[in-house]
Amino acid sequence: MLDLKALCAAPAGAQADVLKGIDLQVAAGEQLALIGPSGAGKTTLLHVLAAALRPRSGSLEIAGQSPWRLSAAELRALRAQIFLAPQAPPLPPRQRVVTAVLAARLPAWSLLRSLRSLLAPVDLAEVQAALARFDLAGKLFERVDRLSGGERQRVALARAWLSPARLWLVDEPLSALDPQRAVQALQALREEAQARGVSLLASLHHVDLALAHFPRIVGLREGRVLFDLPAAEVSPAHLRELYAQHEEELLAPPVMPLQAETAAVTVYPCR
Numbered sequence: 001m002l003d004l005k006a007l008c009a010a011p012a013g014a015q016a017d018v019l020k021g022i023d024l025q026v027a028a029g030e031q032l033a034l035i036g037p038s039g040a041g042k043t044t045l046l047h048v049l050a051a052a053l054r055p056r057s058g059s060l061e062i063a064g065q066s067p068w069r070l071s072a073a074e075l076r077a078l079r080a081q082i083f084l085a086p087q088a089p090p091l092p093p094r095q096r097v098v099t100a101v102l103a104a105r106l107p108a109w110s111l112l113r114s115l116r117s118l119l120a121p122v123d124l125a126e127v128q129a130a131l132a133r134f135d136l137a138g139k140l141f142e143r144v145d146r147l148s149g150g151e152r153q154r155v156a157l158a159r160a161w162l163s164p165a166r167l168w169l170v171d172e173p174l175s176a177l178d179p180q181r182a183v184q185a186l187q188a189l190r191e192e193a194q195a196r197g198v199s200l201l202a203s204l205h206h207v208d209l210a211l212a213h214f215p216r217i218v219g220l221r222e223g224r225v226l227f228d229l230p231a232a233e234v235s236p237a238h239l240r241e242l243y244a245q246h247e248e249e250l251l252a253p254p255v256m257p258l259q260a261e262t263a264a265v266t267v268y269p270c271r
């Protein structure tokens with residue numbers, strides 16, 4: 001599914017390379033967690049894998065294709081096979097949950113079908129099932145700006161469910177979830193990815209969850225792969241080296257306090 005060799009890349013606006021020679025191969029249906037200190041390049045790598053950020057050098061193949069050598073139409077078709085759940089899901093404030101989740105189907109739909117679904121949402125049973133899997137049953141017609149940060153994050157994961165993609169890339173999907181919901185969400189994602197043969201890559205700040213739930217762990221530090229190992233072979237020494245000078249992240253993963261699952265949501269009625 002993915003083949004990267006000596007890949008270097010930088011986010012738009014960055015002068016120096018953030019990814020400095022990444023070698024990585026991922027088979028179809030494989031699942032792995034990306035871990036590493038803040039600023040290691042996890043998000044940048046996921047954007048490269050989503051064919052959203054063009055590498056500066058090295059080689060990249062996604063599903064056997066070099067995305068940046070494709071025509072615009074071919075690149076669109078390739079991107080339709082990839083689902084990226086960003087760290088802060090861009091959900092338009094007044095949008096209903098059902099529309100936000102169905103947005104996952106847009107790349108596969110014609111313009112006419114997309115417009116029709118705005119007027120009369122389709123596939124409601126599937127959306128309901130996806131929401132239920134992420135403990136959001138009953139939120140189908142809720143406005144996304146009336147959800148807590150944790151609920152919005154789970155809406156973004158329910159989108160993956162509806163997506164026809166063969167590659168799921170999720171960037172720190174658990175930062176606003178309480179521990180129990182974080183585990184449930186991970187299990188739901190992993191089980192569904194496995195059932196569909198989808199490749200799943202998740203960047204995670206919670207190292208303990210990564211080790212407990214993913215068979216393969218890639219440790220990224222300063223834009224390089226420090227280790228790429230089965231979870232059972234990742235030792236405390238590996239983690240100490242990965243998080244050297246950032247030990248506080250290993251002990252207490254960063255959370256988003258304002259978006260915490262339990263944070264009160266202030267709703268301002270508006271016309």
Ligand SMILES: Nc1ncnc2c1ncn2[C@@H]1O[C@H](COP(=O)(O)OP(=O)(O)OP(=O)(O)O)[C@@H](O)[C@H]1O
Pocket residue numbers: 011012013014015018036037038039040041042043044045
């Ligand atoms: N638009 C940008 N312009 C310049 N530098 C950037 C830009 N975006 C990210 N960077 C830098 O690139 C490096 C890698 O960032 P990235 O977001 O990929 O790391 P990360 O491992 O995902 O971090 P985190 O765990 O905090 O999300 C950081 O040093 C960051 O400051």
